Amino acid sequence: xxxxxxxxxxxxxxxxxxxxxxxxxxxxxxxxxxxxxxxxxxxxxxxxxxxxxxxxxxxxxxxxxxxxxxxxxxxxxxxxxxxxxxxxxxxxxxxxxxxxxxxxxxxxxxxxxxxxxxx
Numbered sequence: 001x002x003x004x005x006x007x008x009x010x011x012x013x014x015x016x017x018x019x020x021x022x023x024x025x026x027x028x029x030x031x032x033x034x035x036x037x038x039x040x041x042x043x044x045x046x047x048x049x050x051x052x053x054x055x056x057x058x059x060x061x062x063x064x065x066x067x068x069x070x071x072x073x074x075x076x077x078x079x080x081x082x083x084x085x086x087x088x089x090x091x092x093x094x095x096x097x098x099x100x101x102x103x104x105x106x107x108x109x110x111x112x113x114x115x116x117x118x119x
Contacts, residue, residue: 003051003060004047004048004051004062005061005062006061006062006064007030007063008063009072010069010072011069011071011075014068014072017061018090019090021059021087021088021090022089022090026057026058027058027116028058028059028060028061028086028087029051029058029059029060029061029085029087029109029113030061030062030063030076030084031047031082031083032063032065032073032078032081033081033082034064034065034066034081035064039081039099039102040082042102043098043102043105046102047060047062047106047109054113057113058116065078065081076092077092082097082098082105083095083097083098084096084098084105084109084112086112086113086119088116093116094116094119095112096108096112
């Protein structure tokens with residue numbers, strides 16, 4: 001992904017990314033996907049465009065649940081793919097579970113980002 005950094009973290013790597021965002025006083029988006037997930041594949045270019053639209057304001061990170069410890073997936077509260085989470089101040093503040101039409105998912109993610117200042 002061009003504007004979305006691929007992240008295959010251990011728990012300590014994940015904690016580091018979250019802590020760096022807090023130090024910079026920035027929110028981040030974590031996109032939880034799976035290589036076998038058709039909706040994830042379909043949403044990928046749309047999320048890349050969204051990441052480009054918000055470049056400089058937010059960082060987007062993509063995590064394939066098949067490449068990270070299951071404990072991390074559980075800790076993040078991910079049960080379905082795709083799950084798009086907004087993290088701020090080292091905490092998950094909001095999420096969108098993308099089990100419906102792509103344009104609705106993108107609209108919900110955009111709304112989540114636009115409302116991040118109120119979180």
